[in-house]
Amino acid sequence: MMESLGDEPWDVVICGTGLQQSLLALALSRSKKRILHLDPNDYYGENEAAFSLQEAGGWAATHAGLSTGGDSSREATAPTSSARQNIFKNASAWTHPEAADRGLSFPRAYSLALAPQIIHTRSKLVERLVSSRAYKQVEFLAVGSFFVYNAEAADASSRLSRIPSSREDVFSTQSIPARSKRSLMKFLKFVIDYDSEEQRPLWQGQEHKPLAEFLATEFKLDDNLKRYILALTLTLDGRMTVGDGLATIHRHLTSMGLFGPGFCAVYPKWGGSSEIAQVACRAGAVGGGIYMLDTKAEVKDESSDGEISLDLSNGLSVRTTKLVTSQNEAAPDAPTITRLVAVVSSPLKTLFEVIVEGAPIPAVAVVAFPGSSESSDGPIYASVHSGNTGECPAGQSVIYLTTQAASQAVQRLESALSNLLAAVTAEGQTTPICLYKLQYDQSLSAREASTTAHGSVSTFAFPSPSLNLAFDDRCLDTVRDAWKLVIGEDASEDEYMVFQDREGVADDDDGYD
Known part of the structure; x- marks a missing residue:
């Protein structure tokens, strides 16, 4: 053969x-x-x-060094004419010295993803998986709440704020003053229909301006509300433009409720x-x-x-x-991110609460740590995955933290991880510990x-x-x-990834979990 x-x-x-x-x-x-x-x-x-943990360790060993050599500062470096730079580098894995006693399971009980991207329900990828019938073989899980971390809050337990992303959500939240709610509702109503003939004059000509500036001048949003809106863009450089920002927020809001109440994105188990x-x-x-x-x-x-x-x-x-x-x-000069993947000893249940009646239990929550206005540090995002994703055993969580690569990126990610675990720990309870960590840099071709x-x-x-x-x-x-x-x-465009069920395959309804 x-x-x-x-x-x-x-x-x-x-x-x-x-x-x-x-x-x-x-x-x-x-x-x-x-x-x-x-x-x-x-x-x-x-x-x-x-x-698996064993595979992750082997992968990290393979991608441990800087392929350009010589630079230990962890700054993103461009490849020289005599050296090739792989898109992954600076990888390392760490296991808690008492991991087995603290609850770390066998290696294949874990499935740590190199690409833990959420998928908005209005993504063209979902459309293609449906038209090709491949969606029946994928179990999709709901991405739940988006949070913003506020380091200036009085105590750790009040530093996470859930971002409202619907009309009902805005009216029900107690953390936004009434006047600010009206400003936020005005913006949400606008962005739902931002590309209509009626709304275009408000933003056209400002496409390349900073979104934060646009939010302040056109909608009078305060710093707190601007943090909410910018967090939903998931931008890692903190420099989202009006054109890109409106398109991103529009996708987020119009994806909400498409496959069920309470979520706008999915994640494959x-x-x-x-x-x-x-x-x-x-x-x-x-x-x-x-x-x-x-x-x-x-x-x-x-x-x-x-x-x-x-x-x-x-x-x-x-x-x-x-x-x-x-x-x-x-x-050369490719954008680079630093990622820290942490397996923690707690299910972090407070991040996966069902907020909307009839919504599925979410398996993923997103936490934004805004960048510093006093430095060039960009935001950090933590994508928190429960055991329902199949990426870790029940009773544990996997946290994927990401930021732009810089000299202090790893330290900032470690600090964000510690702050997050402190923020979800109730008074009198023991803070969860990290059982395993994988970190690496990733660039673009x-x-x-x-x-x-x-x-x-x-x-x-x-x-x-x-x-x-x-x-x-x-x-x-x-x-x-x-x-x-x-x-x-x-090649016919009409036939691209548009398939019927194969003969003998039942047309069952494998919906979104």
Whole structure:
């Protein structure tokens, strides 16, 4: 069987099982194309993988150093002409010395995600998962409340404020004065319909101004309300513009209630984007694609008949006219984030309360730590996941903290983690402890897909994943471009990821949890 893989040329060889490559496999799964899907790793997901504790430790060891060498300041550094910089670096893992006694379970009881992005219910990704029928294999969980941390509050227990995000929410909250409520309601009403002919004159011409300035001048929002609105944008640099900010808040508000009361975003159980990648790969396999993990591919040559020859690490050689890969080298001066993943010894129940009647119990909560106005420090976001996500055992939580990379980024993340745990601990109770930590830096490759065509031979390289905390629909555009490249002249937009249930598969209603 293995020897026969090289007998006939493949219509496409896809290298890597990251989300974009996997969605491409899903899009091609009904095309009758001969597809060979490889991954040099022995796990699915590539840059969006989810790891057990043992796997996370091995991954951290592989990505421990600065590939450019020499800089120990943790500042984001550009690759030199003589060195390549992987998009992941400075990784390390830590286990509490008394972890076993404090409740840390066996390694495979955990599934720590490299891409813990929330997905707004109005995301195009959700639309594609529904139209391709792949959504039936994904268990979606509700993302619940968004909070803002106020370091100036009198005591730790009052430093978390839940952000109201609906009309009813605003009226019921006791933390906002009546006059401020009217200003906030005016803004919420505006942003729901901000791109209408009636509302455009209010903001057009100011698209590139800071959103915070716009909120103050046009809607008279005070500093507290501005923190609420800016927190909902999930921006990591604190410099959200009016144009981008209004679009982001509009998506947040219009996503609220789409799949049920009380939530505007979802999160795939068992490891976020990694789970979607695996579901997409399974669809590719059902459609006839051949999968080979732990298999590297090296371009051998471009033969005279217009085919690329690839030497595989298992000793085989294969031929194809289309090769799809991914970019794993950081671009010069690329934006970089620092992430701290912490497994804590408490379910942190106060963050997962049901606020709206009839809403599902949320599995994810988001906490924003605003940046400092006195320094260049950007905001920190903590995405808190309960045991219901399948990423940790019941009775524990996983917290993903993210900020822009800087010399003190790790210290700031550690401080935010301590402040968060103190804020959710009731008076007289013991503060939860961290059982395990994983930290790393992540950068971006070039943001455009790399496409090369030599006659009938074509290569396509996806850009690295977005650093956004919410799924960026723009990555779907490159998936469509790769699909068109493989399908060729027969590509029909109307058929892109629009499938019927396979014969013999029941059309059951696997809804959103």
